[in-house]
Amino acid sequence: MRADARKNRDHVLAVAGAAIAEQGVDVSLRDIARRADVGLATLLRHFPTREALLEALLHTSFEELTAKADALEKSGAPAEALVSWLRDCVGWTTEYRGVTVLMAAAIEDAESALHASCVTLRAAGARLLTRAQEAGAARRDMDGTDLFALVAGLAWLGDQPALAPRADHLFDVVASAILTSAPDLAVADGR
Structure with missing residues (x-):
C-alpha cells in the first residue's frame, strides 16, 4: 500500500x-x-463493509487480549489468570458501544469479517477456563462459549447508563460464580 x-x-x-x-x-x-x-x-x-471497518479497528485489541491470555496461561494462578483476562476483555468491549452484539453474531457467521478474530478470542478465554477447571478452581459445567457469552453480558451491563454504576460489582458476582473458591477479586484486580 x-x-x-x-x-x-x-x-x-x-x-x-x-x-x-x-x-x-x-x-x-x-x-x-x-x-x-x-x-x-x-x-x-x-x-x-461495516464489519471490515470494525475488524481493522479492533484487530490490534483482539491480538492483545489473545496475547494476554497466552501470557496468563503460562504464569499466575489459574483462577486469578482467568479473572484478570475476563476483566480486561469485558473492559475492552465496553470501549466500543454495541460491539458485543456484532461479536456474538460474528462468532456464528463464518463469512463475517470479525469471525476469525472472535473465534480466536473465544479460544483464548476457553484455554484459561480449562486451565482453571483442571486446577479445580472453576466450575466444570461451562465452556468457552459460555465464557464468551458472559463477556458479552457483562459488557452490555457497562453499556447501560442505569446499570453502569453496578457493573464492577456485578462482574465480581459473576466471576465468583465461575470460580469454585473465589480469591479476593478486588485484590486480584489491584483495587
Missing part, C-alpha cells in the same frame, strides 16, 4: 474509533467519512 493511502486509511480508522466510542457501532458510515474528511467511496474502498 502506498504511503499516502496507508496514512489515509489510518486516519479513517482513528476517526472511526472515536465515532464508534462516542455513538456506538451503528454510527453512520457516511458520518465517519464526513468526520474523516473523505468521501464515502474512499471509506468503502478501504473498508467495503
